[in-house]
Amino acid sequence: MKTGKVLVTGGAGYIGSHIVRELNDARRDLRIVDDLSQGHRAAVGDTPLTVAGFADAEFLDGGLDGVDYLVHMAAFCEVGESMNAPAKYYANNLTASLALLEAARRAGVRGIVFSSTAAVYGEPESTPIDEDHPQRPTNPYGETKLAFERALRWYHEAHGLRSVALRYFNAAGAHPDGSIGEDHAPETHLIPRLLRATEQGAEPMSIFGNDYETRDGTCVRDYVHVCDLARAHVRALDALAEERVGAEAFNLGNGEGFSVLEVVDHVERVTGRRPATTSAPRRAGDPATLVASSERIARQLGWSAGHPELGEIIETAWRWYRAHPSGYS
Ligand SMILES: NC(=O)c1ccc[n+]([C@@H]2O[C@H](COP(=O)([O-])OP(=O)(O)OC[C@H]3O[C@@H](n4cnc5c(N)ncnc54)[C@H](O)[C@@H]3O)[C@@H](O)[C@H]2O)c1
Numbered sequence: 416m417k418t419g420k421v422l423v424t425g426g427a428g429y430i431g432s433h434i435v436r437e438l439n440d441a442r443r444d445l446r447i448v449d450d451l452s453q454g455h456r457a458a459v460g461d462t463p464l465t466v467a468g469f470a471d472a473e474f475l476d477g478g479l480d481g482v483d484y485l486v487h488m489a490a491f492c493e494v495g496e497s498m499n500a501p502a503k504y505y506a507n508n509l510t511a512s513l514a515l516l517e518a519a520r521r522a523g524v525r526g527i528v529f530s531s532t533a534a535v536y537g538e539p540e541s542t543p544i545d546e547d548h549p550q551r552p553t554n555p556y557g558e559t560k561l562a563f564e565r566a567l568r569w570y571h572e573a574h575g576l577r578s579v580a581l582r583y584f585n586a587a588g589a590h591p592d593g594s595i596g597e598d599h600a601p602e603t604h605l606i607p608r609l610l611r612a613t614e615q616g617a618e619p620m621s622i623f624g625n626d627y628e629t630r631d632g633t634c635v636r637d638y639v640h641v642c643d644l645a646r647a648h649v650r651a652l653d654a655l656a657e658e659r660v661g662a663e664a665f666n667l668g669n670g671e672g673f674s675v676l677e678v679v680d681h682v683e684r685v686t687g688r689r690p691a692t693t694s695a696p697r698r699a700g701d702p703a704t705l706v707a708s709s710e711r712i713a714r715q716l717g718w719s720a721g722h723p724e725l726g727e728i729i730e731t732a733w734r735w736y737r738a739h740p741s742g743y744s
Contacts, residue, residue, distance in 0.1 A: 418652045419483030419525070421445040424469040424515070426462070427454025429597045430530065430586050430641055431488045435459050436595060437645035443652075448474060449489065455743040458595050470511035479522035484652055487512065488530045490560070493603055497556035498700045508559035513566060520574055526655030527567065528648055531580040531664065533637075533705045535561040542672070543637075543708035546582070546664055554700035564664060571662035579651040579660055584637035584668035584707045586644055588728040589735035596735030597641075598742030605675065606638070606729060609682045610736045612690035620690060622675050624697035627704075633675035635704040637668035640722035640731070650716040665716065668707025669723045678725070685729045 421438060425431045426447030431454065438445050439462060446463040456464065467474040469489050479485075490508045491497070497504040519527065534557030535550045552558040567578040587606050589596030597607050612620040625632040647667055654660045673681070683689045712718045722728055 418443055418656045420481050421484045421486060421652065422479065422482045423447045423486045423488060425449055425454065425487075425489030425530075427451060427456060427459050427464060428488060429599065430583070430644055432458035432595045433590060433641045433645040434486060434488065434648050435462050436590060437642070437649055441649050443649075448478060453599055455598060457743045468511070470514040475514065475518045479518055479524060482519070482522060482524055484526050484528070484655060485515075485519050485524050486528045486648055486652070487515065490530065492532075492556060494534060494554045494556050494700050495603070495698050497554050497559075501555035504555045504559050508556070509562050512563050516563075516566060516570060520570060520576055524576070526577040526652070527579075528651045528655070529563065529567060529578060529580045531560050531564055531582040532557060533582055533584045533666070533668070533707065535564065535582060536702075536705070538702045539704060542704055543670055543706045544666065545708040546666055546711055553702060556700075568662045577655050577658065577660060578662045579655060580664040581644070581647055581651060582664060582666045582707075583644055584639055584666070584705060586641050587638040588640040588642070588722065588731040590642060591731050591734070593731075593734040593738045596732065596739065598739070605636075605678055606682070606732050607736065609679060609690040609692075610686065610733060612692065613682065613686050613688040617691055619693040621695035622692050623695050623701065625694050626697070629674055629703055631674050631676045634701055635672040635674050635706065637670065637672050637706045638678075638725055638728055639668050640720065640728050643667075643720045643722055646721070647712065647716070647718050650712075650718050654716055660715075663715070665712035666707040666709050667712060667718075668709055669720055670707060670709060671723075672704060672706040673725055678729075681725050681729050685726060685733055
């Protein structure tokens, strides 16, 4: 399936760079806009990259010309930070994103794939979570993502603009060839932090909360390999191009939850070293358990995970970390 010109916002970020790799492998015609606030030029090779804010007036003036499909990844994505700085999240994830959406409509973009999140559900009433589960975010990050998803639905209703919102659970791992991976500053994600905490003399990693109603008191999450997420975007773009979807939302996870302490054990098994950890109080806005049902995307888009095992996911992250202990720098 050919999907014309694709613009990826946030394509130099962690998940974005894996999507760019997947789209390049699928020989799609693509370009990237990223302000490099978190992204890395080295993560995208020679794929055309405009360094700009995706809603900057200078970028929107012409930046969407000839674009057929948009993959909108760029966002701020730290739950904890969003609790302390909601305006920052509303400004980027909602206000700026709405400006992009309107510019996309005006430019005649045919479809949008949007990076949404499990955080739209809030504290789950039942597990695994399917797409019909009530959506009551417990933090501004999830709130802004849900608001943009809803705007996408109304744009389809009003203007016929098709969209797929992919609600990722916890993205993890790195490209199996070890050339691209996760490099955030500061790094808040569990697996890269645990890998770092295996180093001799490393600062212990804080485990936030040990009194949740879970198997061992620590938070349970569904870890999905970043390359599996990337492949779902190709499926979504094809479904948009074939007009098989209107405005849909799909979960993306493996359907299996692991507690923080279970991830610590897996990291020890993969690396042969026990990461240094310490207990810390719960973090505001963190639900106890988030585990996905991804049956809808399996049924409707034919997606399935190629790397569902947590051990394998950690192995790929470890390969990236050993090859790039200081990230891209
Ligand atoms: N990492 C996860 O587990 C996870 C889970 C659910 C959803 N998501 C979503 O996936 C997307 C990517 O997440 P990630 O972990 O790769 O984060 P990331 O920070 O690595 O990537 C985001 C990219 O967007 C860029 N960016 C941010 N604001 C911008 C702006 N205004 N203009 C241009 N570029 C901008 C950053 O420089 C960065 O390269 C986000 O939308 C996030 O909400 C991530």
